[in-house]
Amino acid sequence: MDKKWLAAAAVLMGILIYLFVGFAYHSGKMSSIVKELQGHQGNGTKRYHIVLIEQERYHPYWEMVEKGAEEAAEEYGIDIEFAGAVRNNMDEQLNLLEKAIAARVDAIIVQGLNEEKFTPLINKAVGRGIPVVTIDTDAPNSQRLAYVGTDNVAAGESLGHLVVETTGGSGKIGVIIGSDLAASQLQRLDGLMQVVGQYSGMEIVAVRSSNISHMEAIQQAAQMLREHPEINVMVGTSATDALGMLQAAKSLRRDELTIIGFDNQKETLNAIRSGEIKGTVAQQPYLMGGTAVKLLYDHFQGKQLLPEYYTEVKVLDRSNVQEEESL
Numbered sequence: 001m002d003k004k005w006l007a008a009a010a011v012l013m014g015i016l017i018y019l020f021v022g023f024a025y026h027s028g029k030m031s032s033i034v035k036e037l038q039g040h041q042g043n044g045t046k047r048y049h050i051v052l053i054e055q056e057r058y059h060p061y062w063e064m065v066e067k068g069a070e071e072a073a074e075e076y077g078i079d080i081e082f083a084g085a086v087r088n089n090m091d092e093q094l095n096l097l098e099k100a101i102a103a104r105v106d107a108i109i110v111q112g113l114n115e116e117k118f119t120p121l122i123n124k125a126v127g128r129g130i131p132v133v134t135i136d137t138d139a140p141n142s143q144r145l146a147y148v149g150t151d152n153v154a155a156g157e158s159l160g161h162l163v164v165e166t167t168g169g170s171g172k173i174g175v176i177i178g179s180d181l182a183a184s185q186l187q188r189l190d191g192l193m194q195v196v197g198q199y200s201g202m203e204i205v206a207v208r209s210s211n212i213s214h215m216e217a218i219q220q221a222a223q224m225l226r227e228h229p230e231i232n233v234m235v236g237t238s239a240t241d242a243l244g245m246l247q248a249a250k251s252l253r254r255d256e257l258t259i260i261g262f263d264n265q266k267e268t269l270n271a272i273r274s275g276e277i278k279g280t281v282a283q284q285p286y287l288m289g290g291t292a293v294k295l296l297y298d299h300f301q302g303k304q305l306l307p308e309y310y311t312e313v314k315v316l317d318r319s320n321v322q323e324e325e326s327l
Contacts, residue, residue, distance in 0.1 A: 272318055
């Protein structure tokens with residue numbers, strides 16, 4: 001009888017041990033799943049959620065910004081969301097910025113397109129504990145954490161020097177800027193005018209805005225050339241402007257027109273190789289996106305940041321355009 005009791009007790013003890021081990025294993029697995037669902041990585045650090053608000057979704061320039069940001073986010077274990085107007089629209093950008101603040105995301109990357117309109121919202125985000133990095137266009141009087149992008153006045157000066165070198169310091173110039181509301185575009189125009197103004201043989205005859213639209217760049221360039229047939233040099237300050245000017249020149253049979261652009265779209269580089277566009281000042285949007293995300297990661301780790309991080313520009317013409325690799 002004692003032997004049967006002992007055998008039964010041993011079996012019962014074995015069952016209890018098996019159940020305990022199974023419970024411990026599944027409890028540990030469930031805890032791991034819960035942590036993952038709560039947004040934690042294996043090293044126990046918080047997985048942050050940030051938003052990058054673009055000037056225009058699916059625009060080639062912003063696609064490069066997005067690619068750089070996405071790859072950096074993957075490297076640093078950050079969830080990143082991209083938002084932007086289908087077509088350039090400042091009010092829509094402001095609305096998206098409001099929504100990101102209301103959603104209480106962990107950080108925001110956004111342009112400071114207009115100091116008067118963007119600064120109050122950037123400060124609102126910071127006041128609610130949401131750090132903001134400005135990209136491409138700064139809002140220096142806001143409480144933003146840092147700015148990443150081109151020194152736009154200096155980029156405009158580089159554009160001016162390229163115009164002078166290409167034309168020999170003489171010509172009637174028509175300028176297409178991306179937007180007459182964006183600080184970055186106006187700063188580039190200012191830098192361009194400062195250089196061109198030093199040469200008595202050069203004159204800026206007209207300035208128009210393309211509203212960051214290829215079609216509008218074509219229309220504005222064509223209208224400018226009709227109204228000012230004396231223009232023999234055209235300069236663009238945003239990514240699609242030179243291509244629009246080239247198409248307008250072809251339609252009006254203005255083959256002698258000297259065209260100088262901005263940024264490094266594939267089509268622009270091809271036109272430089274063929275000699276249809278004389279040169280361009282290329283920004284580094286891929287680097288901008290990656291740097292902005294890295295800075296937020298450093299901030300989350302408690303590191304002190306500088307107020308500005310300028311990405312360099314590169315002047316490209318037929319002599320060195322083959323060196324430029326499209327991302």
